[in-house]
Amino acid sequence: MRRWRPSVVLLVAGILGGALLLRNSTLAGTLFMAACALFAVLFSPPAxxxxxxxxxxxxxxxxxxxxxxxxxxxxxxxxxxxxxxxxxxxxxxxxxxxxxxxxxxxxxxxxxxxxxxxxxxxxxxxxxxxxxxxxxxxx
CATH class of the missing domain: 3.40.30.10 (Glutaredoxin)
Structure with a gap:
């Protein structure tokens, strides 16, 4: 599990941050979630x-x-x-x-x-x- 911790943290941050941003701007929230998901994939062990x-x-x-x-x-x-x-x-x-x-x-x-x-x-x-x-x- 320790190997996946950075990816999980990025995904959780993306979901929480994106949800907060979605309240004010759909585009900003969506872009933030997408960026966090991309970095989560890049930092994951299978990369x-x-x-x-x-x-x-x-x-x-x-x-x-x-x-x-x-x-x-x-x-x-x-x-x-x-x-x-x-x-x-x-x-x-x-x-x-x-x-x-x-x-x-x-x-x-x-x-x-x-x-x-x-x-x-x-x-x-x-x-x-x-x-x-x-x-x-x-x-």
């Missing part, structure tokens, strides 16, 4: 490629050399990374740190004890909150 566990990602990376991107739902920087990579996003191993405690520990190990995401681990090098351009050039 990202299928997440794997930390162990699966490390095993796959050892075989194919593709970078691992650690992320969490509701993170605007992760969303920026995902949308910037666009169709290339499937070329990376995506690991949700909220669904895998080992993944959160891996991020803390390279991010000075913090769970800063996105964190990208390429063979031999780690990057905390890198630019999408840097990640695109890793593979």
């Amino acid at each position: 990202f490629p299928r997440s794997v566990t930390d162990a699966e990602a490390r095993a796959a990376q050892a075989a194919d050399g593709r970078p691992i991107i650690y992320w969490r739902p509701g993170c605007p920087y992760c969303l920026r990374m995902r949308t910037s990579l666009a169709r290339q996003a499937g070329r990376y191993h995506w690991v949700d740190i909220w669904s895998d405690p080992e993944a959160a520990a891996s991020v803390r190990a390279v991010a000075d004890g913090n769970e800063t995401v996105p964190t990208v681990v390429a063979p031999g090098k780690s990057y905390v909150n890198p630019s999408p351009e840097l990640v695109r050039n890793l593979h």
Whole structure:
């Protein structure tokens, strides 16, 4: 449920805020509800490629050399990374740190004890909150 919290909060805010705005302006209320619903979808876990566990990602990376991107739902920087990579996003191993405690520990190990995401681990090098351009050039 924790993974869906940002999306649920956005939907509830959209419904409540939209209902209040509908009293004064139908257009404003409708647009507010639509915007909140859109952001709820963008921040939801299914907006990202299928997440794997930390162990699966490390095993796959050892075989194919593709970078691992650690992320969490509701993170605007992760969303920026995902949308910037666009169709290339499937070329990376995506690991949700909220669904895998080992993944959160891996991020803390390279991010000075913090769970800063996105964190990208390429063979031999780690990057905390890198630019999408840097990640695109890793593979």
